[in-house]
Amino acid sequence: MLAQASARRSEAAVHSMTPDAPGSDDELFRAAEAWIADDPDPTTRAELRALIDAGDAAALAERFAGPMEFGTAGLRGLLGAGPARMNLATISRAAAGLARQLIADLPDARQRGVLVGRDGRRMSPELARRTAEILAGHGVRVHWLEHPSPTPLCAFAHRHLRSAAAAVVTASHNPPEYNGFKVYGLAGDQIVPPQDHRVAELMVAAGPVAELPRAEFDAAVAADLVHLAGPEVEGAYLGALDLQCVGVQPPPAEPTIVLTALHGVGARLVEAALRRRGMTRLVQVAEQAEPDGEFPTVRFPNPEEPGALDLALRYGRDAKADLVLANDPDTDRLCVAVADAASESGFRVLTGNEVGVLLADWLLTRRAENGTLPERPFVATTIVSTTMLQRIAAAHGATCAETLTGFKWIWEAALAHDPTGESFVFGFEEALGYCVGTVVRDKDGIGAAQAVAECAAASMARGRTLLDRLDELTREHGAHVTRQVSTVLPGLDGKAKMAAVLARMRAEPPEHIAGVAVARARDLGGPDAEASGLPRSDVLTWWLADGTRLILRPSGTEPKLKSYIEAREPVAADETVAAAVARANARVDTLAQWIAQAVSGGGNGR
Numbered sequence: 001m002l003a004q005a006s007a008r009r010s011e012a013a014v015h016s017m018t019p020d021a022p023g024s025d026d027e028l029f030r031a032a033e034a035w036i037a038d039d040p041d042p043t044t045r046a047e048l049r050a051l052i053d054a055g056d057a058a059a060l061a062e063r064f065a066g067p068m069e070f071g072t073a074g075l076r077g078l079l080g081a082g083p084a085r086m087n088l089a090t091i092s093r094a095a096a097g098l099a100r101q102l103i104a105d106l107p108d109a110r111q112r113g114v115l116v117g118r119d120g121r122r123m124s125p126e127l128a129r130r131t132a133e134i135l136a137g138h139g140v141r142v143h144w145l146e147h148p149s150p151t152p153l154c155a156f157a158h159r160h161l162r163s164a165a166a167a168v169v170t171a172s173h174n175p176p177e178y179n180g181f182k183v184y185g186l187a188g189d190q191i192v193p194p195q196d197h198r199v200a201e202l203m204v205a206a207g208p209v210a211e212l213p214r215a216e217f218d219a220a221v222a223a224d225l226v227h228l229a230g231p232e233v234e235g236a237y238l239g240a241l242d243l244q245c246v247g248v249q250p251p252p253a254e255p256t257i258v259l260t261a262l263h264g265v266g267a268r269l270v271e272a273a274l275r276r277r278g279m280t281r282l283v284q285v286a287e288q289a290e291p292d293g294e295f296p297t298v299r300f301p302n303p304e305e306p307g308a309l310d311l312a313l314r315y316g317r318d319a320k321a322d323l324v325l326a327n328d329p330d331t332d333r334l335c336v337a338v339a340d341a342a343s344e345s346g347f348r349v350l351t352g353n354e355v356g357v358l359l360a361d362w363l364l365t366r367r368a369e370n371g372t373l374p375e376r377p378f379v380a381t382t383i384v385s386t387t388m389l390q391r392i393a394a395a396h397g398a399t400c401a402e403t404l405t406g407f408k409w410i411w412e413a414a415l416a417h418d419p420t421g422e423s424f425v426f427g428f429e430e431a432l433g434y435c436v437g438t439v440v441r442d443k444d445g446i447g448a449a450q451a452v453a454e455c456a457a458a459s460m461a462r463g464r465t466l467l468d469r470l471d472e473l474t475r476e477h478g479a480h481v482t483r484q485v486s487t488v489l490p491g492l493d494g495k496a497k498m499a500a501v502l503a504r505m506r507a508e509p510p511e512h513i514a515g516v517a518v519a520r521a522r523d524l525g526g527p528d529a530e531a532s533g534l535p536r537s538d539v540l541t542w543w544l545a546d547g548t549r550l551i552l553r554p555s556g557t558e559p560k561l562k563s564y565i566e567a568r569e570p571v572a573a574d575e576t577v578a579a580a581v582a583r584a585n586a587r588v589d590t591l592a593q594w595i596a597q598a599v600s601g602g603g604n605g606r
Contacts, residue, residue, distance in 0.1 A: 025057045028057055028060050028061060028064060029052055029057075029060070031064050032048050032051070032052055032060050032063075032064065032082070033052070035048060035064075035081065035082060035083075035089070036048050036049060038089065038208045038209050038210055039081065039087070039088070039089050039209070040088050040089060040092070040130075040209055040210070041087060041088040041089070044080065044081035044082075044085075044087045044088070044089070045081070047080060047081040048060070048063070048081045048082070051063075060082075061492065062082075062084065062491055062492055063080060063081055063082025063083070063084055063085055064082050064083060064084065065084045065492055065495075066083065066084060067083050067084070067200075067203075067204065068083065068084060068085075068086070068090060068094075069200075070191075070196035070197075070199070070200055071556035072405060072406040072408075072555075072556025073172065073180065073182055073190070073406060073408075073556065074180055074181050074182040074183050074190070074191075074196075075090070075094060075180055075181040075182075076171055076172075076174065076178060076179070076180030076181075077178065077179075077180070078177050078178055079122060079123055079177055079178065079179050086123070086127070086171075086178070086179040086180065086181070087123075088126065088127065088130050088209075089209045091127045091130055091131055091169070091181055092130055092134050092206075092209045092212055092214075093203045093204070093206045093209065093212070094131075094181050094199070094203050095130070095131040095134035095135055095167065096134050096138070096202070096203065096206040096212050096213075097199045097200065097201070097202035097203030097204075097205075097206055098114070098135070098165065098167060098183060098199050098202075098203075099114075099134065099135050099138035099140050100138065100202040100206070101195065101198045101199045101202050102114070102140065102164050102165055103138065103139075103140070104202075105198070106164050106186065108164075109140060109164040109165075110138075110139050110140050110141060111141065112141070112162060112163050112164040113135075113140060113141030113142055113143050113161075113163045113164060113227070114135050114140055114141075114142055114143070114163055114164060114165045114166065114167055115142075115143040115145070115154060115157050115158040115161060115163045115165070115166040115167070115184075115229070116128055116131050116132045116135070116142050116143065116144055116145070116166070116167050116168075116169075117145040117149045117151070117153070117154030117157070117166065117167075117168045117169070117170075118145070118148055118149070118168065118169040118170065119148055119149075119150075119151070119168075119169065119170040119171075119172075119264065119265050119291070119329055119330040120148040120263070120264060120265050120291025120292065120293055120329065121169075121170070121171055121176070121178075121179050121293040121329070122176060122177075122179065122293040122294075123179055124148065124169045124170070124179060124293070127169045127179060127181070128169040129217055131167050131169065131181075132144055132217060132220070132226055133214045133215055133216065133217055133220065134212055134213070134214050135167075136214075136215035136217075136220035136223075136225040136226055137212065137213030137214040137215045138213050139225075140164075140225075141224075141225055141226075141227060142220070142225060142226040142227065143157070143158075143161050143163055143227050143229050144226050144227065144228050144229060145157065145229050145233070146228055146229070148265045148291050149265060150264075150265050150266045150269060150330060150331035150332070150445070150446060151168050151170055151172070151182065151330040151331065151332045151442070151443075152237075152331060152332055152440045152442060152443065152444035152445065152446055152447070153233070153234065153237055153269065153331075153446075154166055154168045154184075155168075155184055155188065155440045155441060155442045155444075156233075156236075156237045156240065156439060156440050157229060157233045157237070158184050158188060159188040159441070160233060160236055160237070161229065161233070164186060165183060165184060165185055165186065165191075166183070166184040167181060167182070167183050167184075168181075168182045168183075168184075168330075169181060169182075170182055170329075170330040171330075172328055172329065172330050172332060172333070173301055173302035173303070173304075173328035173329060173330075173333060174301075174302075174558065175295075175300055175301070176293060176294055176295050176301070183196070183199065184441075184442070187411075187415060187421075187441070188411075188440075188441040189407075189408060189411035189412065189415070189441040189442065190406070190407065190408030190411070190442060191408070192408050192409070192412055193535070234269065237269075237439070238269070238272060238273055238276060240439040241273055241276075241439055241446065241447050241450060242276055242277070244436065244437035244438070244439055244447070245277060245450055245451070245454060246362075246363060246366035246367055246370060246372070246451075246454070247277065247366070247451075247453075247454025247455070247457060247458060249277055249278050250278035251277065251278050251279065251453075251454065251457035251458075251461075252457060252458060252460075252461035253457050253458075253460035253461040254278070254279060254280065254281055254457060254460075255279070255281065255321075255322035255323050255453065255456045255457055255460060256281040256283070256319055256320065256321045256322050256323075257274065257279060257281065257282050257283070257321060257322065257323045257324070257325055257453060258282075258283045258284075258285065258312055258315045258316045258319055258321045258323070258324045258325070259271060259274075259282055259283065259284050259285065259325050259326075259327075259449075260284070260285035260288045260289075260309075260311070260312040260315075260324070260325075260326045260327070261285075261288055261289055261291075261327055261329070261331070262288050262295070262298060262301045262303060262308065262326060262327065262328060262329055263288050263290070263291060263292040263293075263294075263295045263296070263297070263298070263301060263329060264291060264301070264327060264328060264329030264330060264331055265291050265329065265330060265331060266327045266330075266331030266445060266446065267284060267288075267289040267290070269331070269446055270325070270327060270331065270445070270446050270449050271284065273446050273447075273449065273450050274449060274450060274453055277450055277453065277454060279453050279457075283315060283319045283321065285311055285312050285315050287311060288311065288312070291329075295329070297311055298311075301328065301329050302328060303326040303327075303328060303333065303334075303335030303432065304335065304352075304431070304432060308326070309324065309326055309335065309337065309349065312324050312326055312337075313337060313345050313346065313347050316337065316339070316346065316347055317345075317346045317347075320339075321339065322338070322339050322456065322460070322465075323336065323337065323338060323339070323452070323453070323456055323466075324336070324337035324347060325337075325449050325452065325453075327445040327446075327449070328432070328445065331445045331446060332433065332442065332443040332444060332445050333431070333432040333433050333443060333445050334355070334432055334434060334445040334448040334449055334452070335349065335350075335432050336349075336350045336355050336452055336466075337349045337350065338350060338456075338465060338466050338467050339465070340467060348467060350466070350470075351430065351482065352385070352428065352429065352430040352431055352432040352433070353385055353386035353388070353430045353480070353482050354470055355428070355432070355434065355448075355452065356381065356385065356386065356389065356428035356429075356430070356434060357386065357388045357389060357392055357470075357473060357480075358452075358455060358466060358469060358470060358473070359426060359428065359434060359436065359448070359451050359452065359455065360379055360389055360392050360393070360425075360426050360428070361392050361469075361473060362451065362454075362455040362458075363425055363426050363436065363437075363451065364377065364379070364392070364393075364396040364398060364425060364426075365396070367425065368396065373425070374422060374423040374424075374425065375423070376399065376417070376418065376423045377396070377397070377398040377399065377423060377425045378398065378399045378400075378401070378414055378417045378418065378423045378424050378425060379392075379393050379398050379399070379400050379401075379425050379426045379427060380400065380401040380402070380403060380410045380413050380414060380424075380427040381400075381401075381402060381403075381410070381427065381428050381429060381430075382402065382403055382404065382405045382406070382409070382410070382429045382430070383402050383403065383404065383405070383534070383539070383541070383551065384405055384429075384430060384484075384551050384553070384562075384564040385428065385429055385430040385482075386430065386480045386482050386566060387480065387549070387566060387568070388473070388477050388478070388480040389428075390402075391477040391478075392473070392477065395476075395477075398425065399417060399423075401413040401414075401417065403534070404524075404534060404535060404537050404539070405429065405539075405553070405556065406429075406556065407427070407429065407433055407435065407442050407443050408442075409535075410427040410429070410435065411424075411427070411435075411441045411442065414427065414441075421438050421441065422438060424437070424438055425437070429443075430482065430484070430564070434447075434448040434451075435447070435448075436448055436450070436451045452466075455469075471577045474571060474577050474580070474581070475571050475577060478568050478569060478570045478571065478580070479568065479569045479570075479571060479577065479580040479581045479583075479584045480566060480567075480568050480584070481566070481567050481568075481569075481581060481584035481585050481587075481588050482564065482565065482566045482588075483564075483565045483588050483592060484562060484563070484564050484565075485562075485563045485564075485565065485592050485595055485596060486555075486560045486561070486562050486563075487560060487561045487562075487596075487599050487600075488558075488559060488560050489559055489560065489561055490559040491559070494559050495559075497561075498554045498561045501552075501561060501598075501599055501601075502525075502538060502540065502552070502554070505540055505552065505598075506523060506525070506540070509521060510542065510598075513542060513544055513550060513591065513594055514590045514591050514593070514594040515590075516544040516545055516546050516548065517544065517545040518542050518543070518544060518545075519543050519544060519545045520542070520543040521540070521541065521542050521543075522540070522541040523539075523540055523541075524536060524537045524538070524539040524540075524541075525537065525538050525539070525540075537553070538553060538554055539551060539552070539553040540552045540553070546567075546587065547567070547568055548565070548566065548567045548568075548587055548588075548591060549564075549565070549566045549567075550563065550564070550565055550591055550595065551563065551564040551565075552595070561599060563595045563599070565588050565591045565592060565595070566588075567584040567585075567587040567588050567591075568584065569581070569583045569584040569587075
């Protein structure tokens, strides 16, 4: 059986797991013809045929640039034809690779089975059904969630049913044109190397799609190879969330909360989870409450994106709400906006880092008060998230770990700290992902919504708000101002540009950044990874003489080159929090300008 926890695994995504991308145009067109001959989907066959007939070698090159890679959150990419796209052929091979890895490495894999779930995106029903059919064709029992479901529910159901793995068809918060394939291992966390490498190797070796073992869905149900998981799973999940809550019931004060699912799958369960904790003053954004893979009211269904919360904030103003809680389409992320009369919109939208430190402080404090804090409390975040968590953890006597980006690494670190997982209190990443307790070994926007609501209720009972608590934490630990600066670089040219920027930074490392000396640098793509105890990854970090930190990395789920800036300023006893925040913001502004110029080729600060 593959080990699920190792502190020294390689993060490198699986590259070159299929034959090299076609070189000449003739090879490219022959590869497209071969794909058509083995493609089970008439829609993607027609897509390639049209490109061949049009002689569009550039479009074909993007679709045949190479295999999809297991990155930060499994396989994820644009829907369409070819090995570099999400389609029935790609997911058939992925499901076959997973089935064969499990059968080879886990003696009772067929009996334990695989939980298969999906979100509400384009092609999710078809891709999930094909996953189930391929697994069943290999004799692996399938636990099938009949309706589109939140990813955290799928992750919980996998452990609840004691299955060998879970496969969830989802692209989380990506645009409508995307879909993906997320895999959880035996321990309930996302697969990491070497398991993802092994699945990828077997995916490539699976052979032609037409020759893969496949059991037709209805026949597999009749043969009990596909077992329909009933509503009891949802009840068990909500009950488990209740048990890990730390707020009192009924709440000492009850905030009015606007909820939006952003056309995703979480509206019903988020509302149910909050009502179970005594939160009854809830308002759903009706236009966004039902799953819709076209996402008609938002351009980009990511609550971090400009404009995504406009409708929810309008609801919040109309309802005179205290909070607006927005989940992404698969409900593993949570965005929080707090009523703020000083804001033009009437609300202040908190960053993922701000929500992360609020929840960490709330959970560590309350669990210490009610006697449920573990003997060796453990919290974790990623290297691109705020360092304030380290100070909060130290104040509470908790161990704090920093991991690579992605919740798979947070839970791997948690299981390395304590193989039972019971010491885990909280983990978060700045991209609005939070894990409260041990019910789900991944991001959980439902459990996080409960915790935020209870924290807000406790603050209200003291005549305070979450913004007041943030100010208190800032006075105690310093103003930590963070910002992400992203450059979108789509297509093959985009990948080449990202690689060129990183190569240039490595070849000519900056000695000064925005006029400030570089005090220390780290390249996780080389020996620095071993020295830091982190897996190798394409991440560059610079710590400046004034204490500012800058990180540069390519996104693992989107065609973006991302930079993360953090500046810390202490708050003097005789000054306002706003003054310290303004000083830190000024430093962040300067670095944001520098990195934008550096990424565009304007120099590297030497």
